[in-house]
Amino acid sequence: MTVMPLKFRKLPVGDLLFADDAGGFFQADQEFLHRYALGDLTDVDITFLEANGHAFHELGDLSYAGFEYRFASRLYTPGDLDYVILVPTLRCDLACGYCQVSRVNENTPGFDWTDETLKAVIRFLDGLTTKMIKVEFQGGEPLLRLDVLQEVRDFCRTRFDKCEFVVCTNLQDPSDDAWEFLEHDDVFVSTSFDADPGTHEAQRTITAAKTQQFLGNFRRALERLGTDKVSALPTINPHNPPPARSIIDHYASLNLRSIYLRPINHQGFARKKYDARGSASTWNAYYSAFIDHLVDYNWIAEQTVEEYYFVHCLRRVLRSGHNGHADLRNPSIVGSGYVVIDHDGKFYPTDEARMISRVGQFDLAMGDVFTGISRSKIDELNQEASNNFHPDCVHCPYQPFCGIDLIDDLSRYGRIDLPKHLTDFCQKHTGIFDKIFSMIYSSDPKVRKSLAIWSGVPNFDGSIGKRLQ
Amino acid sequence: MIGLRIQIDPLPLVEPMVVRLRDCASSELTEHDAILIDRQGNRLEYDFNGFSLVVHSDQPEGLDCDVVMAVPGQTSAHRLIRATSPHNTFLVTEQCDQLCVMCSQPPKKHHADLFAQFATAAILAPERSVIGISGGEPLLHKEKLFQMLENVARLRPDVTFHVLSNGQHFEKDDVKRLIDIGTDKILWGIPLYSTDPETHDRIVGKDGAFRSLERGLGILMQAGASVELRTVVLQQNRDHLGALADFVFTRLSFINVWALMQLERIGYGRMNWTTSFLDTSSDFEPISTAINGTVARGISVALYNFPLCSVPKEYRQYAPSTISDWKRKYLGFCARCDARSACGGFFEWYSHDQGFSGLGPL
Amino acid sequence: MSLNLTIPEKLQEYVPDAVVRFRYLNPGLDIVCDGSAVAMSVVPERAAELEQEFMFCVYRQKIYVETLPLRKTLLAGVTGL
Numbered sequence: 001m002t003v004m005p006l007k008f009r010k011l012p013v014g015d016l017l018f019a020d021d022a023g024g025f026f027q028a029d030q031e032f033l034h035r036y037a038l039g040d041l042t043d044v045d046i047t048f049l050e051a052n053g054h055a056f057h058e059l060g061d062l063s064y065a066g067f068e069y070r071f072a073s074r075l076y077t078p079g080d081l082d083y084v085i086l087v088p089t090l091r092c093d094l095a096c097g098y099c100q101v102s103r104v105n106e107n108t109p110g111f112d113w114t115d116e117t118l119k120a121v122i123r124f125l126d127g128l129t130t131k132m133i134k135v136e137f138q139g140g141e142p143l144l145r146l147d148v149l150q151e152v153r154d155f156c157r158t159r160f161d162k163c164e165f166v167v168c169t170n171l172q173d174p175s176d177d178a179w180e181f182l183e184h185d186d187v188f189v190s191t192s193f194d195a196d197p198g199t200h201e202a203q204r205t206i207t208a209a210k211t212q213q214f215l216g217n218f219r220r221a222l223e224r225l226g227t228d229k230v231s232a233l234p235t236i237n238p239h240n241p242p243p244a245r246s247i248i249d250h251y252a253s254l255n256l257r258s259i260y261l262r263p264i265n266h267q268g269f270a271r272k273k274y275d276a277r278g279s280a281s282t283w284n285a286y287y288s289a290f291i292d293h294l295v296d297y298n299w300i301a302e303q304t305v306e307e308y309y310f311v312h313c314l315r316r317v318l319r320s321g322h323n324g325h326a327d328l329r330n331p332s333i334v335g336s337g338y339v340v341i342d343h344d345g346k347f348y349p350t351d352e353a354r355m356i357s358r359v360g361q362f363d364l365a366m367g368d369v370f371t372g373i374s375r376s377k378i379d380e381l382n383q384e385a386s387n388n389f390h391p392d393c394v395h396c397p398y399q400p401f402c403g404i405d406l407i408d409d410l411s412r413y414g415r416i417d418l419p420k421h422l423t424d425f426c427q428k429h430t431g432i433f434d435k436i437f438s439m440i441y442s443s444d445p446k447v448r449k450s451l452a453i454w455s456g457v458p459n460f461d462g463s464i465g466k467r468l469q
Numbered sequence: 470m471i472g473l474r475i476q477i478d479p480l481p482l483v484e485p486m487v488v489r490l491r492d493c494a495s496s497e498l499t500e501h502d503a504i505l506i507d508r509q510g511n512r513l514e515y516d517f518n519g520f521s522l523v524v525h526s527d528q529p530e531g532l533d534c535d536v537v538m539a540v541p542g543q544t545s546a547h548r549l550i551r552a553t554s555p556h557n558t559f560l561v562t563e564q565c566d567q568l569c570v571m572c573s574q575p576p577k578k579h580h581a582d583l584f585a586q587f588a589t590a591a592i593l594a595p596e597r598s599v600i601g602i603s604g605g606e607p608l609l610h611k612e613k614l615f616q617m618l619e620n621v622a623r624l625r626p627d628v629t630f631h632v633l634s635n636g637q638h639f640e641k642d643d644v645k646r647l648i649d650i651g652t653d654k655i656l657w658g659i660p661l662y663s664t665d666p667e668t669h670d671r672i673v674g675k676d677g678a679f680r681s682l683e684r685g686l687g688i689l690m691q692a693g694a695s696v697e698l699r700t701v702v703l704q705q706n707r708d709h710l711g712a713l714a715d716f717v718f719t720r721l722s723f724i725n726v727w728a729l730m731q732l733e734r735i736g737y738g739r740m741n742w743t744t745s746f747l748d749t750s751s752d753f754e755p756i757s758t759a760i761n762g763t764v765a766r767g768i769s770v771a772l773y774n775f776p777l778c779s780v781p782k783e784y785r786q787y788a789p790s791t792i793s794d795w796k797r798k799y800l801g802f803c804a805r806c807d808a809r810s811a812c813g814g815f816f817e818w819y820s821h822d823q824g825f826s827g828l829g830p831l
Numbered sequence: 832m833s834l835n836l837t838i839p840e841k842l843q844e845y846v847p848d849a850v851v852r853f854r855y856l857n858p859g860l861d862i863v864c865d866g867s868a869v870a871m872s873v874v875p876e877r878a879a880e881l882e883q884e885f886m887f888c889v890y891r892q893k894i895y896v897e898t899l900p901l902r903k904t905l906l907a908g909v910t911g912l
Contacts, residue, residue, distance in 0.1 A: 005898035053719025066720030319767025
């Protein structure tokens with residue numbers, strides 16, 4: 001009987017959480033740890049480990065193969081390039097304090113795609129092998145270049161079998177033509193709504209008039225386009241966050257039931273204004289309390305609410321193959337499945353990479369639309385982009401559910417080889433997984449109700465959280 | 470009940486013959502097509518390559534594009550493919566190496582080899598047909614079966630198969646063949662009743678079955694095969710469903726779906742009804758726990774042959790209509806039920822006085 | 832105070848690498864080892880915690896080394912490399 005390598009982490013009360021590389025997990029006491037580490041497992045231990053998928057008799061037997069399958073399914077393999085983020089302009093009609101995009105004022109010339117850039121982008125899209133495409137327009141404020149959006153959209157519709165367009169807009173002042181553009185079936189809107197009108201005004205719109213203008217457009221978007229086509233994200237200052245309940249109530253009142261909390265990211269302009277150090281523990285405390293508020297809310301609400309990223313992490317714990325979120329993958333191969341094209345036609349592997357290049361920290365450009373994609377630098381980075389054998393991650397029970405983000409590390413620390421526990425990425429995700437496991441092992445019916453909703457079942461089966469007695 | 474055989478005037482045959490019945494001539498006719506030339510009430514006369522083929526049918530849906538097989542000396546032909554039905558199954562053998570406590574098709578010693586005829590019938594089937602392959606144990610004739618599947622996959626890539634098998638006859642060499650046929654061409658319906666080898670073996674009436682099945686499932690996983698794992702819920706395995714859910718998750722995450730099935734009251738199932746039938750309408754908890762644990766961990770679950778009123782409301786989404794049209798019925802109170810069109814009803818041979826206690830119109 | 836730990840023979844070969852990791856997880860901690868014994872200067876309030884953390888490091892190193900061939904086999908089976 002061979003036992004797969006087990007990773008362990010201390011729990012608040014003294015027992016430990018164990019997990020293997022395929023993401024199977026259980027709780028046990030310190031005595032078990034001693035027996036396991038010293039090779040003195042009892043028959044009871046072995047029966048348990050066998051049943052819970054951590055052991056096999058013969059290499060290649062069904063237990064081994066089943067483990068291998070679950071392990072393999074947790075590894076991300078990029079497909080065809082089928083998702084492009086286009087930044088046709090850096091100009092914006094707002095000046096949000098935390099903006100990380102290195103925006104310029106609305107009337108500043110020289111920060112838009114030229115006609116040549118647009119033509120080159122279309123040539124690039126024409127050369128893709130995928131049959132389906134997702135195009136996300138960012139900026140600045142992309143609606144300031146509605147002409148570009150229309151031309152790209154029109155081209156894609158003739159070129160690809162299936163298209164999805166996302167416009168990341170501040171909804172501050174869309175023209176009639178812009179509204180017409182947004183109403184098409186294949187167009188989706190992503191906007192910011194920072195918790196409540198007060199916070200939104202303080203962080204974004206500044207004046208009451210502009211806040212009302214935004215709210216009017218926001219409501220109009222929800223009414224005319226529907227909540228299926230409009231998503232809104234709240235950006236939160238971890239050091240001065242709005243009350244959780246305020247966010248939940250405001251979003252729920254607009255029938256927006258999936259809230260994706262975004263802590264202010266220190267990159268770009270945000271770094272100048274907000275202090276990035278020590279943010280993780282502050283954020284984790286707020287985030288954990290937010291989840292508790294959701295659990296209370298969902299206990300009595302007729303229509304329940306989720307925090308998008310928490311649900312994503314929960315599903316990554318419970319099942320293999322949940323690799324849809326670009327920020328949480330292992331290996332985190334960038335520059336393959338999707339690419340960013342900046343206002344000057346340069347390619348970047350991610351939006352963060354574009355921003356840290358812009359502030360002059362590192363140059364992660366991958367060529368440009370005129371001379372073509374060049375992946376050599378990114379390939380070097382991608383070689384380090386897995387957590388399986390990282391000297392810290394290899395020992396961590398959260399490793400199979402977690403990911404790795406070298407660009408985030410580069411942005412914050414200028415290097416990718418810091419001990420993981422010192423990185424914001426690790427601290428943030430450790431907090432999230434600690435919370436998830438405390439919920440999985442909770443017998444509180446309120447917790448179980450939210451877990452059921454978030455894991456997509458009528459009731460949450462508590463026996464998923466196994467304990468070796 | 471829907472007729473699976475059809476009366477014909479006897480033909481001078483030396484071997485079984487497959488014929489596709491057509492109401493009228495068309496440009497895609499083959500040597501196997503018979504064209505309707507005369508109809509008098511239930512008597513239909515077809516021209517089959519210059520010969521007369523007379524069929525007597527009272528089937529209201531008509532026979533156009535049906536594929537039938539006439540057997541020497543018999544006055545009824547088998548309706549192998551009913552063109553208007555999604556439920557067509559080829560019984561490829563009545564031999565079996567197990568003796569399941571709920572068997573609906575008790576095994577026979579004799580085997581009639583009709584693989585060539587079945588291959589022809591599949592090639593004549595309507596576009597995108599899903600054809601069931603059943604027995605007995607089809608893999609007792611693995612080579613012939615694979616040849617048939619390979620032939621059809623080549624000539625009719627749109628046709629797919631749903632093969633019911635005990636999964637114990639696969640070898641490592643089969644992996645390549647399965648991949649070459651196409652993993653999306655065959656859905657393997659494989660039963661597993663318990664993680665306790667003794668219990669599983671007892672239910673299927675064969676020592677060593679569980680261990681052989683473990684090997685077979687490993688080979689199917691290697692081949693990337695599409696598998697529908699089937700578990701009939703019985704008194705005998707009621708308390709094993711929790712361990713089975715953990716087994717499915719840890720060893721069998723590759724399956725397409727785990728089907729929890731209600732017992733069919735025919736064959737051995739009828740004989741052993743009172744000691745086997747689990748009244749899930751009053752005892753659903755083992756099922757709901759299995760569903761909750763499995764779906765949360767990313768594996769699809771389905772409830773087969775559960776009438777909707779026997780299932781708690783929040784679990785009805787897992788119960789599609791699964792009973793084949795030819796063996797399905799509804800009960801008196803179903804006429805008043807709002808869910809009748811979504812519900813799969815009952816088996817033709819369901820007996821309500823020995824059945825579910827908690828039923829009624831929704 | 833000086834926290835002195837005697838390492839059971841079964842675990843001794845894993846101590847040097849465990850110490851390396853323990854040191855980067857706890858920078859500034861004074862720690863010396865010589866095969867069967869490990870000594871570190873700690874504040875009394877943290878003695879129990881650091882002893883446990885250190886032993887965890889040794890266990891982790893042992894588990895890592897002993898299961899590395901299995902991990903490589905697993906990865907080879909999955910990636911073909």
